[in-house]
Structures are given as C-alpha cells and as structure tokens.
Amino acid sequence: MPAISFTNITKKFGKVLALDRLSFDVQNGEYLCVLGPTGSGKTTLLRLIAGLLRPDEGAIYFDGKPVNRLEAHDRNAVYVPQQYALFPHLTVLQNVAFGPLARQKPEKEALDAAWKTLEMVRLSWRAKAYPSELSGGMQQRVALARGLASGADLLLLDEPLGALDARLRLDLRHKLRELVKQSGFTAIHVTHDRDEAMSVADRILVLRGGRIQDHGVPPRVYMRPSGIFVANLIGGANLLEGIVDTVTEEISTTRMRGGLMIRTPRAPLPTTEQPVILAIRKETVEISSRDIQRDNVLKGEVREIHFLGSFREYLIRLTNGDVIASRRFLEGMESEFKVGENVTVGFDSRDIIIFAYPRQGLRKELEIS
C-alpha cells in the first residue's frame, strides 16, 4: 500500500492551473524529490499533501485512505516551509523540542531528542540562541531539525537547503538523506537543484507547468529521460538538430546541418525524413588531437574552455557550424587543448538519445517558465 497516492489531482488558483491531473504514488519509507522550475507547481503539491490546500479535483490517499477531508493537524505529516517560521521567543533547542512536547513526550526525552537532532544538523553549539541571533542558513537548519524531531511519519520539505551557501548545501545534502533514512520517514523534498535531487532522492518526479514530465530513479531519468526538457534539466546535454536519413535493422543515420552524417541508434523512434533532436551527454563526447575510434568521428575547433574545478568543459565548433560540448575530468592546471586548436571529437551511437523534433520548436520546448 503506497504511503501517498495522488489520483488525477487538479488545483487551480483563479484561472491559473497550478496542477493538472497529477497521478503518482509514494511508497512507505521512500525519499521522493520533486524537481522543477519556479512556478511548476512544486510547492502547491507539497501543500496539498500537508492539508494546507484542498484539491479542486481528484483524491489524495494516505495508506489507501482518502484524506481530502482530513485537517492538516490530523495528517501525521510535518511541513517545513521555505520561509521557516520559528518561534522567536523560544531558544533553538526549545523550538526543536516543540513537536515532541506538544505530543506529550516527557520533557527530558523531548529535549534529548531535540539535542541529538541539532547535533546532526551541526547546530548543537547554538542550542541556547534565539532565532534572531542566527543567520538565515542556520534558521533553516533549525526548521529542518524541528521537522526531523517532530515524530511525524511524513516529512514535507520545501527547498530545505535553499537558504544555504552552495558549499554548505553540498555538505548537508548527503547528511540530510542519511537523517531521513535513519529516522524512517517517508519524505517529499521540493527543489529546483538537480544535483541536490539526484543526491538525496530514491526517485525523482519532474514537474513542469503543473504536469508530470518524468518520474523514476535518478539513473533512469538521467540516462533515458522522457523528453528533451528533462534531458536538459537533469544534467544538461548537447542538443543537435537533424533529420533522419536512413534506417536499417541495427542503426540509423541522421543528417545534420551542412549534410554532416551521424550514426544514431535505431530504436525506437526514427522513420526516414523525420526531424529529430539528438541529445548527447557532455561526458560521453571524447576530444582528442589524434584519430580516435568511435561510431562518430568529427572535426572541429575549440571555441571556449570553462574550468569547473574537478572538470573542464570544452565547446567545440564542428565543421558544419554546430557547437558540441565535451566534459573532461582529471586535467591538471593547464587545459589539454587550447582555444583555436583543431581537434577531433567522437561519440558512440549508443550514447545518443534521439527525440522527435518538438512541435513548438526547440527553444519553446526548453523554456523554463
């Protein structure tokens, strides 16, 4: 029995359709991340589960029981909003202990649990401080700790790491997953950061304009995204336009701008003369100054080099004018190739994901909002 079921949930605000016939399940103990751009309906989804909003259509079930009429405080769910509302007159420790105390836990037990949770979010040293004495990032962690210590079964997190600096966020995201798993929560975590989503989630639900674009485990969503929008949102990819040229039993070829031919996978899509988008992950594109053995070997010139710490990204302009990016790890202080250098790039057909050309055009398809 799923912990949460959405069946055909629609939610409108006036004329704006926030969620459009959403159906999905969350299993007991699952960590689900809802990923999507601003305005995609993520927070609305969370507030519906919390009972702070009512759906206009459809039903929500917890463990198979309908909860549409159940008040928020009867749902055994704790909602940690993006704007963390801490009690200003209570200390950090008292804030975190509030949930267990409200549930009639003995005081010592409640304070011990609160202290432990504060240690986990690395804030026990500020236990006696008042919220106004803390930075925004610290307040957010107190709110998170309060959720974790609440004793509810269902944890609803709206951008729980959003107010933190990037470096701290990196440290805490793995920790967050560990905490949630240890405490046995079923968790739903809303974010617009795909690295965060992949780091914490058992499964990812991708939302856009109030509709589900994809739903699955991170490797599947990354390797075989449901569409171009998802491919771009999850990790970015080279998106090249072409037209299917020939299709045989094993393979197809796609004609690119300037007549350049690319060997592409056969299944499941292409028929001859169909306009397509080829999505190629940057790390699968090899770059070399020598000849290489790949299904596709092309010539180009390095146009830009971006240093990103553990890797560099090379933007290479191919002879037909298309630009392709290659991601290279483990380079040293100097890049291996220079801007203006002529290089060979290669990639295999199995690393190409082939999509039908979007009806409304590529730019529109990729639009965030």
Place this chain on the structure above:
Amino acid sequence: MPKLDIMGVSKFYGNITAVDSASFRIEDKEYVCIIGPSGCGKSTLIKCIAGIISPDRGEILIDGEPVKQVPIEDRKIGYVFQDIALFPHMTVRDNLAYGLAVRSAGADQIGRVTNEMLDLINMRERSKSFPIELSGGAQQKVAVARAIATGSYLFLLDEPLGALDALVRAELRYELKQLAKDLGLTIIHVTHDQEEALSIADRVIIMKRGRIVEIGTPAEVYLSPKTLFTENFVGETNLLEGKVLRIEGDLCTVGIGSRAIRTLVSGRQPDERVVVSVRPEFVAITSASGADGWRGRIKQVTFLGSLNHYLVETDEGIELVAHTTTTSELDKGFHVEDKVDLVLDGKHMLLFDYPTEGLEKEIALE
C-alpha cells in the same frame, strides 16, 4: 583605463570587523569573483567599493583617484544585485532608457543606446513587455543591460544570479561573462556559489571572517590553494589529520592513524602535524584485492549523472568520499556494503600545516 585599487579597507560595526584590511588591485577589463561563506564580508566590501557604505579605514582608488572625492552619481559604477530592481510600471525599453534620461541624454542618443542594449541581450521583441511578464532570468538580463546603458565601465554585481533557478543560473553566467568580454567591462561579482566563480572569473578572491584569505586564478585556487580553508571551500575534499614520518627526496610519508601514505610534497620536516587533502576525484576504488592499501566498506552510493559519488568507511573508521566518472571503465558500479580497496593518488595530495585553532574551526563555513 579603469583599474581599481583597494588599499587597507576596513569596516567596523560595533565590535564586529566586517571587513579587515582588504588590499588588492583589479586590472582593466578583468572579471573578478569574490566568494566566501555568508557573513564573510563580501557584500560589505562590494558596497564600500560602490560607495554605498563608507569604509572606516583605507582608501579606494579608481584609476589612481580616491573614489570618495567623486560624488556617487559621477562615479560611473554600475551596480546590480540579487533582488531584481526594475521599475514594475515601465516597459523593458523604458527601464533601459531610464538611466540615460536621468543623465539628460538627448532623445536620439537614448533611442540608439536602448536599441543597442535590446540587441545585446537579444530582447528586442520583448521591448514592450513589463517586467512581470518576463522570467526571472530575463528580468536580470534587463537589469544588467540597464546598468551597462548608463555608460559605466566598472560593474559591481552582488549575487546577480542568486534569485534564479539552478539551470537558468548556469546558462546566464556564461552570457554575463561573454558580455563583459565583448564590451571590455571590468567586473567584480560577489557570489556564494564556488562553481559559478570558478567557471567565469579571471581571478577569484576568497574571504573568511572579514579577511581576504587568498587571490588566484580558478585553477590555482582549486588545484593548488595556499590555505586549507580555500581547499575545502572551493570544492569537496577529504581531509586527513596526520604527522610527517619521514622525508626521502621528493617523497614525504605521512602517518594517518595506523596507516602511512606517501605524497609528492617538498618542504616538510619530520614530526610536523599536518592535514592531508585529497579530492574525491583522486580517490580510486577497486574491488577488494588484498593489496596493501586502504580497505573499506561502501556506505553510500549516489548517482550524480556524469559522476558516481561513493562514501566509503575504511577499516580504521575514516570516512572517505570517492568520485568516479560514469563513463570510466574502472567504475564497476559498486553497491552499499561492498568491500573495496582504495587508492589515494599521492601525486594529487596537498599538505597543510595543522591549523593552530583546530581543523574544524579553520574550515568552518559560518
């Protein structure tokens, strides 16, 4: 042309030193990013340069001229911050024209520059839109263009991409950099996002508790930083406390608990207390083979797209993070509880003096 000298600038708020004797020079057409944890003083510093806050000590010179002698409106400094501050009742075109109109430019000039700006940010077809009709990214582009339209040559950007979605942010940062290079602008860009800084800056300034910790190119601060704080701040790393056991030529052997690791580092003395840093990409995982290396058990596996992130607990109880590229032949797709061997690449380790105030305090992010 513009060159900025910050000379011993300090700013105090009561007992708190927000900026502590900051000194550096920014060259003409340079793109500099300032990073550091929240509360490190980066925004205060940039506000001092903008003239919004006056420093308690020190001097700021633009082209050798003390900036405080120039009235704010004559400084030709463009300022863009996180909260997009477009006039909501004006169209994109009117927002762009505003700065010029205030400076009493002629109608011809206003029209010409505004068109140039619309082309620059590729938004001519949105010129009649109001800000609320635009996405956050588009609004921020208009804000940047508006600053450029006033003819400023020095730009101070305080978290200009901070309010945007991750994906938009990653795209816009390259557009920003390109714009700066095409127009020959000098830029100081404050961000909390190390990746943003590494990817677009010519040089990066790292701040901590009001002080400048170090300044270097992105490759320098990531690959060979001078301080432990920087090493930890600009990217994930494994930090191991140890003691130098012996030196043989270029080879330095460091004892870490009951284990010894060999590194290629010079200038160390036996018995020195050190912290060894090795980034996750330089920790290799192999199937347990009984080799004489680190052994451990996989505690957590995270798929990150182009990388797999492994958290491994060694037999000695040390937690290490290893990254492998998913396209690599070496990554066998390990699982939680798998027993593995770990190889720490001695060529890519850095050694730092053990910090006097302790490791935790040294790398604290707040």
